[in-house]
Amino acid sequence: xxxxxxxxxxxxxxxxxxxxxxxxxxxxxxxxxxxxxxxxxxxxxxxxxxxxxxxxxxxxxxxxxxxxxxxxxxxxxxxxxxxxxxxxxxxxxxxxxxxxxxxxxxxxxxxxxxxxxxxxxxxxxxxxxxxxxxxxxxxxxxxxxxxxxxxxxxxxxxxxxxxxxxxxxxxxxxxxxxxxxxxxxxxxxxxxxxxxxxxxxxxxxxxxxxxxxxxxxxxxxxxxxxxxxxxxxxxxxxxxxxxxxxxxxxxxxxxxxxxxxxxxxxxxxxxxxxxxxxxxxxxxxxxxxxxxxxxxxxxxxxxxxxxxxxxxxxxxxxxxxxxxxxxxxxxxxxxxxxxxxxxxxxxxxxxxxxxxxxxxxxxxxxxxxxxxxxxxxxxxxxxxxxxxxxxxxxxxxxxxxxxxxxxxxxxxxxxxxxxxxxxxxxxxxxxxxxxxxxxxxxxxxxxxxxxxxxxxxxxxxxxxxxxxxxxxxxxxxxxxxxxxxxxxxxxxxxxxxxxxxxxxxxxxxxxxxxxxxxxxxxxx
Amino acid sequence: xxxxxxxxxxxxxxxxxxxxxxxxxxxxxxxxxxxxxxxxxxxxxxxxxxxxxxxxxxxxxxxxxxxxxxxxxxxxxxxxxxxxxxxxxxxxxxxxxxxxxxxxxxxxxxxxxxxxxxxxxxxxxxxxxxxxxxxxxxxxxxxxxxxxxxxxxxxxxxxxxxxxxxxxxxxxxxxxxxxxxxxxxxxxxxxxxxxxxxxxxxxxxxxxxxxxxxxxxxxxxxxxxxxxxxxxxxxxxxxxxxxxxxxxxxxxxxxxxxxxxxxxxxxxxxxxxxxxxxxxxxxxxxxxxxxxxxxxxxxxxxxxxxxxxxxxxxxxxxxxxxxxxxxxxxxxxxxxxxxx
Numbered sequence: 001x002x003x004x005x006x007x008x009x010x011x012x013x014x015x016x017x018x019x020x021x022x023x024x025x026x027x028x029x030x031x032x033x034x035x036x037x038x039x040x041x042x043x044x045x046x047x048x049x050x051x052x053x054x055x056x057x058x059x060x061x062x063x064x065x066x067x068x069x070x071x072x073x074x075x076x077x078x079x080x081x082x083x084x085x086x087x088x089x090x091x092x093x094x095x096x097x098x099x100x101x102x103x104x105x106x107x108x109x110x111x112x113x114x115x116x117x118x119x120x121x122x123x124x125x126x127x128x129x130x131x132x133x134x135x136x137x138x139x140x141x142x143x144x145x146x147x148x149x150x151x152x153x154x155x156x157x158x159x160x161x162x163x164x165x166x167x168x169x170x171x172x173x174x175x176x177x178x179x180x181x182x183x184x185x186x187x188x189x190x191x192x193x194x195x196x197x198x199x200x201x202x203x204x205x206x207x208x209x210x211x212x213x214x215x216x217x218x219x220x221x222x223x224x225x226x227x228x229x230x231x232x233x234x235x236x237x238x239x240x241x242x243x244x245x246x247x248x249x250x251x252x253x254x255x256x257x258x259x260x261x262x263x264x265x266x267x268x269x270x271x272x273x274x275x276x277x278x279x280x281x282x283x284x285x286x287x288x289x290x291x292x293x294x295x296x297x298x299x300x301x302x303x304x305x306x307x308x309x310x311x312x313x314x315x316x317x318x319x320x321x322x323x324x325x326x327x328x329x330x331x332x333x334x335x336x337x338x339x340x341x342x343x344x345x346x347x348x349x350x351x352x353x354x355x356x357x358x359x360x361x362x363x364x365x366x367x368x369x370x371x372x373x374x375x376x377x378x379x380x381x382x383x384x385x386x387x388x389x390x391x392x393x394x395x396x397x398x399x400x401x402x403x404x405x406x407x408x409x410x411x412x413x414x415x416x417x418x419x420x421x422x423x424x425x426x427x428x429x430x431x432x433x434x435x436x437x438x439x440x441x442x443x444x445x446x447x448x449x450x451x452x453x454x455x456x457x458x459x460x461x462x463x464x465x466x467x468x469x470x471x472x473x474x475x476x477x478x479x480x481x482x483x484x485x486x487x488x489x490x491x492x493x494x495x496x497x498x499x500x501x502x503x504x505x506x507x508x509x510x511x512x513x514x515x516x517x518x519x520x521x522x523x524x
Numbered sequence: 525x526x527x528x529x530x531x532x533x534x535x536x537x538x539x540x541x542x543x544x545x546x547x548x549x550x551x552x553x554x555x556x557x558x559x560x561x562x563x564x565x566x567x568x569x570x571x572x573x574x575x576x577x578x579x580x581x582x583x584x585x586x587x588x589x590x591x592x593x594x595x596x597x598x599x600x601x602x603x604x605x606x607x608x609x610x611x612x613x614x615x616x617x618x619x620x621x622x623x624x625x626x627x628x629x630x631x632x633x634x635x636x637x638x639x640x641x642x643x644x645x646x647x648x649x650x651x652x653x654x655x656x657x658x659x660x661x662x663x664x665x666x667x668x669x670x671x672x673x674x675x676x677x678x679x680x681x682x683x684x685x686x687x688x689x690x691x692x693x694x695x696x697x698x699x700x701x702x703x704x705x706x707x708x709x710x711x712x713x714x715x716x717x718x719x720x721x722x723x724x725x726x727x728x729x730x731x732x733x734x735x736x737x738x739x740x741x742x743x744x745x746x747x748x749x750x751x752x753x754x755x756x757x758x759x760x761x762x763x764x765x766x767x768x769x770x771x772x773x774x775x776x777x778x779x780x781x782x783x784x785x786x787x788x789x790x791x792x793x794x795x796x797x798x799x800x801x802x803x804x805x806x807x808x809x810x811x812x813x814x815x816x817x818x819x820x821x822x823x824x825x826x827x828x829x830x831x832x833x834x835x836x837x838x839x840x841x842x843x844x845x846x847x848x849x850x851x852x853x854x855x856x857x858x859x860x861x862x863x864x
Contacts, residue, residue, distance in 0.1 A: 092600070104587065108837055
């Protein structure tokens with residue numbers, strides 16, 4: 001492997017990892033803000049407990065997103081210096097705005113929220129979590145503006161060999177960004193919904209398993225209390241979990257509807273903006289109208305310039321045309337039609353420029369790795385759809401107030417939490433791999449901007465050796481693996497601790513009614 | 525002199541100054557976790573003085589990096605890629621440090637807590653040293669070719685300026701951290717911090733001053749003499765007040781020393797943002813490394829709105845958490861026990 005390959009693996013690993021934390025932060029942050037508002041408005045104890053418990057898990061996850069986010073920002077300059085030089089004028093701006101207008105707000109107000117319990121006036125404390133959570137959504141917008149520019153450059157001209165921003169409005173209202181933003185945010189809520197649902201299910205199941213909650217002859221729940229285990233398995237505890245479960249299920253279902261609608265809009269743009277990505281997502285060699293449920297054959301694109309070996313086994317006639325054009329008959333271009341078009345427009349060989357290193361003058365393969373695009377696309381849709389169905393089933397199964405006494409279903413609910421995470425990762429891997437061989441995909445639809453594109457092969461840092469890249473790849477991957485274990489262990493411990501893990505006052509000082517005013521209400 | 529690139533050169537100096545001023549004391553407190561605190565209670569006092577603010581402080585680093593990317597893409601690309609290996613270490617340090625702040629209190633065993641303490645201490649040290657070395661090299665030069673790429677292998681950047689800048693920032697952070705503890709704590713920690721600060725302040729500020737002097741001499745900059753003189757006055761001022769145990773004035777004096785020192789360094793380096801030690805013709809300057817006037821103009825509007833706002837709400841945060849913390853304020857550690 002040369003420096004380019006290693007740098008790509010590194011970017012892929014660190015980004016997919018970072019994006020395990022991000023959707024949970026975005027989704028759970030807003031959920032916690034809403035829960036705290038509910039407590040503020042109603043004064044009901046269960047909403048306070050929900051705020052504290054989900055807030056604690058939110059923070060355990062948030063910090064990992066912060067820690068891995070710094071890597072994202074540094075590695076453009078470190079590993080992709082040619083990319084940074086070429087695009088900095090237009091790509092750097094949204095990143096800088098993200099830091100200045102969003103991340104500053106998020107970090108500062110989250111600090112106020114964490115340490116501000118009982119120290120800030122209640123309204124201001126509530127405002128702190130709202131501000132932090134909305135800032136995290138704003139942050140996503142800026143990052144997606146940057147990413148969407150790589151998928152579909154707008155508002156830019158080539159001046160002295162670099163991409164220069166000429167129209168900020170166009171960059172910040174890029175239609176690619178406007179559809180990717182809701183898609184990503186709804187995806188984040190799907191993650192948060194599944195998270196609430198899975199964990200609450202587990203707790204309700206445990207309450208039944210321990211005999212605290214039972215069901216009557218009609219299957220309706222009879223809520224009980226456990227005297228032996230302290231106050232935190234009381235009737236309020238029951239309400240915490242059943243409400244969290246229902247909120248989670250509804251959030252997951254609404255999120256899926258949003259993801260599907262915005263995804264449909266995305267596909268329609270993609271067919272115009274990156275037709276090859278759409279064809280590769282379908283492994284469609286020839287023009288057609290059908291959506292492939294299963295295709296067999298040689299999906300690999302290693303040097304191949306045709307894709308005649310792929311055979312569609314099951315197809316839904318007309319669906320692909322519906323996805324792309326809202327009708328059932330307009331043909332969608334296949335790979336074999338698109339390849340010559342790309343070759344004619346952008347050339348068959350990389351230029352003889354030292355920027356391409358050993359790859360200078362070699363043939364360009366415009367076909368993304370179809371194994372990844374085809375299956376990534378399907379994995380995203382399948383996992384996302386399954387999560388939504390599971391959420392609906394969960395609502396139905398709990399209609400009488402508690403979960404069935406089944407260990408098997410409780411495990412399914414717990415591990416089902418992973419599905420929305422998987423859908424998010426698969427979607428990103430699909431869209432980033434589907435953009436290859438470009439790091440900045442050419443925009444076919446605007447006059448004067450057809451020069452703004454960059455091959456990934458030209459983007460890597462020329463001064464950094466493969467050895468250095470390998471060093472960082474190994475170090476970061478190992479650290480990330482260790483920290484993932486640490487995070488999961490901690491999350492598990494706090495989940496198993498129940499409400500008491502986030503509210504020590506329920507455990508440690510039951511009913512003494514007095515609070516030592518000198519002692520900090522929250523401390524590291 | 526072009527207006528917008530110069531304005532952004534100043535703004536980036538402000539961001540680095542802001543970063544070193546704010547994260548300076550929290551990196552310092554981080555390093556003091558293992559070297560100054562005597563027991564578990566004291567370690568938790570230290571941690572809680574910076575608990576609500578460290579993350580907001582660290583965003584100054586992220587903003588400085590992102591603003592450099594947006595305003596001077598060539599500077600960002602050359603500096604970050606040339607210093608690949610040291611920046612990997614800085615990233616690792618920042619990752620462990622951040623995670624340790626949040627997870628330390630959640631550890632159940634002494635061994636685990638101790639490991640997180642070391643992560644905070646070494647993470648703070650490595651981040652401070654790395655950022656200092658990076659800024660020192662950016663102001664004194666790196667072996668860059670015509671394309672702005674490093675020549676001569678992964679460690680070709682290593683020289684005495686890197687060491688000087690690294691030590692300068694580490695030592696500054698340590699005394700600034702002590703001064704911060706003098707302001708934010710009470711009891712034994714406060715008195716001991718004040719005592720050590722009074723003794724070590726001048727020595728600790730010398731390497732940073734030496735770096736500033738070196739950049740002024742290398743560039744024969746007369747303009748930079750004014751901020752340099754201010755830095756020296758601030759050093760003397762801080763030392764006098766540290767000896768009188770005027771904690772607030774000593775802290776302010778060191779802050780002015782830092783900001784004046786950074787100003788002297790950047791004024792002296794101007795118009796170079798990153799000199800090449802191979803050939804002066806390859807120097808990256810505010811002119812040849814900057815973004816277009818359009819982008820710089822847009823970013824100026826954003827900064828004019830955003831930066832004062834950041835200062836306002838961060839300042840307010842320090843006001844909210846202004847109370848001193850002592851060992852009596854620290855609640856008992858809370859062990860999470862499984863109920864299911």
